[in-house]
Amino acid sequence: MLRPSLCALTLLLAAGACAPPADEPDAWLARVDGLPFAALQTGRDTADTILEVNGGGLALFDGDGDGDLDVLFVNPGPYPAGAAADTRSNKLYRNDGDWNFVDVTAESGVDLPGFFNGVAVGDVNSDGLRDLYLTRLGANALLLNGGDLRFELQTDALGAAGNSWSTSAVLRDMDLDGDPDLYVVNYLEFDPDAPPLHGEGGRHCMWKGHVVMCGPQNLPVQADRFYLNEGGHFVDASEAWGFEPAAHGYGLGVIDGDFDTDGRPDLYVTNDSTPNFLFLQREAGRVEERGLLHGAALSSQGREQAGMGLTAGDVEGDGDDDLFVTNFSMESNALYTNDGAARFRERADALGVGGPSKRLLGWGAAMFDLDLDGDLDLVHANGHVYRQASEPGTDTSYAQADTLWLNDGHGKFSEAAWPGDVAEVSRALAAGDLDDDGVLDLVVLQRAGAPRVYRGTTNARSLQVRVVGPPGNPDGVGTRVLWRDAEGERSIQVRASAGYQAVGDPRPVFAWRGPGTLEWIAPDGSRHSRRVDDPGALSLPLEGE
Amino acid sequence: MLGRVQSDARTTWAACESRVRSVARLTVLLLVAISLPLAACGDASKPTPSPPRQLSDSSQARLAEAERLMLNGRNELVETLLTPLLEASPPVPQAQVLAGWAAYQLDDYGRCVELMSAGIERMPSDWWRGWAGRRVHAFALYKRGEYERAAAAFRVALASPVEPAIDPSRGESESQVASWRAQQQAAVDKELSRMHYGLGLCELTLERLAPARAHLSAALELDADYLKAQHAWSELLAAEDQVEEALAANAKLLAAWPTHEEALNLRAQLLARAGREADAEVAYARWREVYDGRAAIGTLQRSVKEGTDTPETWLQIAELYLQLLDHREFHRALELGKLRHPDSPLFDERLEAFLRDNGLFGSTGPEQG
Numbered sequence: 004m005l006r007p008s009l010c011a012l013t014l015l016l017a018a019g020a021c022a023p024p025a026d027e028p029d030a031w032l033a034r035v036d037g038l039p040f041a042a043l044q045t046g047r048d049t050a051d052t053i054l055e056v057n058g059g060g061l062a063l064f065d066g067d068g069d070g071d072l073d074v075l076f077v078n079p080g081p082y083p084a085g086a087a088a089d090t091r092s093n094k095l096y097r098n099d100g101d102w103n104f105v106d107v108t109a110e111s112g113v114d115l116p117g118f119f120n121g122v123a124v125g126d127v128n129s130d131g132l133r134d135l136y137l138t139r140l141g142a143n144a145l146l147l148n149g150g151d152l153r154f155e156l157q158t159d160a161l162g163a164a165g166n167s168w169s170t171s172a173v174l175r176d177m178d179l180d181g182d183p184d185l186y187v188v189n190y191l192e193f194d195p196d197a198p199p200l201h202g203e204g205g206r207h208c209m210w211k212g213h214v215v216m217c218g219p220q221n222l223p224v225q226a227d228r229f230y231l232n233e234g235g236h237f238v239d240a241s242e243a244w245g246f247e248p249a250a251h252g253y254g255l256g257v258i259d260g261d262f263d264t265d266g267r268p269d270l271y272v273t274n275d276s277t278p279n280f281l282f283l284q285r286e287a288g289r290v291e292e293r294g295l296l297h298g299a300a301l302s303s304q305g306r307e308q309a310g311m312g313l314t315a316g317d318v319e320g321d322g323d324d325d326l327f328v329t330n331f332s333m334e335s336n337a338l339y340t341n342d343g344a345a346r347f348r349e350r351a352d353a354l355g356v357g358g359p360s361k362r363l364l365g366w367g368a369a370m371f372d373l374d375l376d377g378d379l380d381l382v383h384a385n386g387h388v389y390r391q392a393s394e395p396g397t398d399t400s401y402a403q404a405d406t407l408w409l410n411d412g413h414g415k416f417s418e419a420a421w422p423g424d425v426a427e428v429s430r431a432l433a434a435g436d437l438d439d440d441g442v443l444d445l446v447v448l449q450r451a452g453a454p455r456v457y458r459g460t461t462n463a464r465s466l467q468v469r470v471v472g473p474p475g476n477p478d479g480v481g482t483r484v485l486w487r488d489a490e491g492e493r494s495i496q497v498r499a500s501a502g503y504q505a506v507g508d509p510r511p512v513f514a515w516r517g518p519g520t521l522e523w524i525a526p527d528g529s530r531h532s533r534r535v536d537d538p539g540a541l542s543l544p545l546e547g548e
Numbered sequence: 549m550l551g552r553v554q555s556d557a558r559t560t561w562a563a564c565e566s567r568v569r570s571v572a573r574l575t576v577l578l579l580v581a582i583s584l585p586l587a588a589c590g591d592a593s594k595p596t597p598s599p600p601r602q603l604s605d606s607s608q609a610r611l612a613e614a615e616r617l618m619l620n621g622r623n624e625l626v627e628t629l630l631t632p633l634l635e636a637s638p639p640v641p642q643a644q645v646l647a648g649w650a651a652y653q654l655d656d657y658g659r660c661v662e663l664m665s666a667g668i669e670r671m672p673s674d675w676w677r678g679w680a681g682r683r684v685h686a687f688a689l690y691k692r693g694e695y696e697r698a699a700a701a702f703r704v705a706l707a708s709p710v711e712p713a714i715d716p717s718r719g720e721s722e723s724q725v726a727s728w729r730a731q732q733q734a735a736v737d738k739e740l741s742r743m744h745y746g747l748g749l750c751e752l753t754l755e756r757l758a759p760a761r762a763h764l765s766a767a768l769e770l771d772a773d774y775l776k777a778q779h780a781w782s783e784l785l786a787a788e789d790q791v792e793e794a795l796a797a798n799a800k801l802l803a804a805w806p807t808h809e810e811a812l813n814l815r816a817q818l819l820a821r822a823g824r825e826a827d828a829e830v831a832y833a834r835w836r837e838v839y840d841g842r843a844a845i846g847t848l849q850r851s852v853k854e855g856t857d858t859p860e861t862w863l864q865i866a867e868l869y870l871q872l873l874d875h876r877e878f879h880r881a882l883e884l885g886k887l888r889h890p891d892s893p894l895f896d897e898r899l900e901a902f903l904r905d906n907g908l909f910g911s912t913g914p915e916q917g
Contacts, residue, residue: 207850209853211656221847295813296816298817305812305814306810307839346820346821352693352695352753358692358693358694361693362658396654398655
């Protein structure tokens with residue numbers, strides 16, 4: 004991997020970009036040890052079925068409304084079914100600032116039995132507090148926030164429990180009525196009492212000459228569900244809204260956005276080994292699945308891939324959101340660039356994030372300005388699904404270093420050093436400013452083992468924007484924030500989802516390169532602006548403007 | 549029937565390498581031409597071949613046996629067989645190239661690159677198989693996402709063509725020699741075509757459209773019927789925003805290869821870009837039909853790869869292609885099945901029935917892509 008200094012030199016020579024200041028750190032991320040998360044375990048080392056492959060999820064969210072990010076880890080519980088409870092339960096940590104996190108799980112109500120995977124955050128009952136929707140094998144769980152990080156489990160998840168194997172979910176106000184609706188991503192039918200195994204029932208589960216765990220191919224797919232929030236109760240509106248693709252997929256991730264920039268929310272879903280979905284809401288109250296037609300469903304060669312993690316953001320600086328998807332080994336990442344009307348072209352190879360990822364199997368991803376030079380960089384977690392990947396003849400490995408890509412300002416990426424360059428088996432991740440220093444940090448889950456926490460280390464200054472929305476949307480999800488300074492314009496949309504089984508910091512962070520104008524387009528379409536003369540954190544109230 | 553197809557091909561390939569005398573070895577070349585993706589090269593440096601080392605009879609026999617194993621699709625046994633030659637000091641470069649070739653077939657591109665990088669610079673400079681090996685090496689780099697290295701490797705291969713020698717001791721007539729020379733040139737052109745295609749593909753992947761155009765154009769000039777290059781050409785036209793031209797090139801390819809999924813996807817994308825959304829929907833309906841069919845075919849192919857290799861499985865694969873109206877792949881599945889199960893009469897019987905049903909009895913079947 005390139006060190007940042009070499010990388011900066013390369014950029015300088017190749018594109019005339021500015022090198023970082025001389026006092027920049029040696030790496031853009033530094034591992035933070037000594038946190039209480041170190042005691043947490045997520046999954047078994049001996050996993051041998053597909054159920055245990057995907058790992059758990061996490062949310063970086065302000066659960067107690069004190070302005071900083073608390074941390075929820077959503078963990079696959081004991082397996083096989085009936086095994087004794089252990090340290091692998093859901094955990095909630097209160098952020099007391101300055102990297103002090105306190106385990107408040109016991110009194111929080113999040114410690115539920117079950118095999119959990121992912122999480123969505125939103126103010127379901129419009130009381131101004133952020134609630135939790137937890138996905139798992141079987142009925143999902145909805146926990147209403149009673150304040151002070153105490154949550155109460157709701158019967159039948161207020162109508163949205165389902166009974167599938169759910170992976171990711173997103174709470175996003177799709178009908179723009181002021182409260183969050185719910186999209187639940189489902190994977191496949193799995194019976195924990197009769198897991199699919201090689202050699203049983205005529206199953207032939209081989210990969211590169213090795214017997215491996217079975218799936219997802221040849222296992223029954225489970226359809227995703229969409230629920231409308233009707234006054235704090237959910238109603239399945241999958242069919243009514245058109246969330247009925249031509250063929251269902253093995254769903255793993257979801258991200259919200261307004262990809263065709265028409266003011267109405269859209270969704271993008273990654274599917275394992277099946278084409279990805281792009282649900283565009285081209286008319287109010289109705290979506291169309293346009294992934295294939297709009298070039299966002301397949302690889303650049305027109306093949307389906309094993310879509311795992313995903314993230315979205317304006318990597319080219321042209322005002323619309325591009326899509327980044329991690330895939331299986333020998334498939335490479337996909338970077339779908341947007342023409343503004345949600346017509347995409349997959350250009351990962353030409354933009355530098357394709358080829359070097361071929362031997363990686365990617366998971367959670369995030370897009371943010373890590374080095375605060377004015378463009379969006381990329382990180383993604385890696386690690387194979389098959390332990391046998393480390394055997395000879397596979398041209399890949401089970402443990403893999405996570406990846407950091409730096410943007411040259413024009414959407415072309417080069418690989419930068421990952422702290423320690425340690426090969427691990429990572430899964431979900433989320434970015435958030437855990438220490439409120441204006442630089443985003445990163446939490447990366449392992450398939451089995453303690454989460455890794457990394458601190459953003461740049462010395463550059465930033466402008467951090469907190470959108471303050473009304474009850475029902477306290478984080479102002481759906482707001483597009485534009486920062487215009489002497490160097491140009493950048494925009495970031497406030498999202499509800501961090502892609503793969505995770506929720507990240509909703510606060511947009513921009514590089515500070517001098518005074519400028521902040522504009523924001525609220526979910527109702529109203530436009531606002533203000534002059535900003537100093538870096539730091541500021542709040543944008545959506546009401547009372 | 550299949551025998552006639554093979555004998556036609558045999559005539560073409562016979563002049564490719566004067567040392568190749570046995571039908572088995574010719575068929576290896578044919579199989580390689582069918583099953584490996586295209587063009588060529590070594591690494592960035594210009595090759596400086598060393599004088600070929602005299603190989604013992606036992607080494608020659610081991611290399612011949614390795615080729616036979618590759619012919620029979622037993623690539624997983626090749627490296628083990630060649631171990632004594634690979635572990636010799638210095639290793640035998642021909643063994644490195646063949647083992648690398650087998651690793652490529654097993655999708656172990658890292659091992660392929662490792663073996664071939666070590667072997668191709670020391671292999672005999674007039675070894676036809678070695679020259680083609682440069683192509684395989686470059687494609688392995690491409691498969692690993694090392695596009696710049698792959699492009700450099702293709703360039704080196706293009707710069708170092710091998711012209712298989714005519715054996716003067718055979719004493720054929722002048723006209724025979726002239727005929728062989730023509731066939732030899734055709735074989736060289738075909739290999740060069742694959743190498744240009746590979747380099748063009750690298751350039752296209754990296755969105756360097758001018759050099760991509762030059763090399764893909766060269767590939768098609770050398771072999772106008774080269775279907776993979778035809779697809780890359782339509783992709784290039786699409787990248788150049790020549791939508792109508794791309795659609796025309798795409799239609800030509802799909803007429804010859806109706807189950808080419810990437811081409812079907814490209815067609816739908818092009819139609820959507822042209823504002824013909826209803827047509828694009830129809831194109832995607834066909835794509836999905838092929839996609840679903842390929843899933844079933846893929847399951848059978850995986851079972852073949854992992855050990856359930858029976859004539860019946862190959863017949864099932866062929867039938868699935870026939871259901872998708874892809875006669876080319878139907879033929880190909882029958883041919884590959886027969887190669888692996890030469891004693892089974894099922895393949896000839898099925899092909900004869902197909903030809904009879906379609907009023908084509910007496911045809912030699914479609915040309916191999």
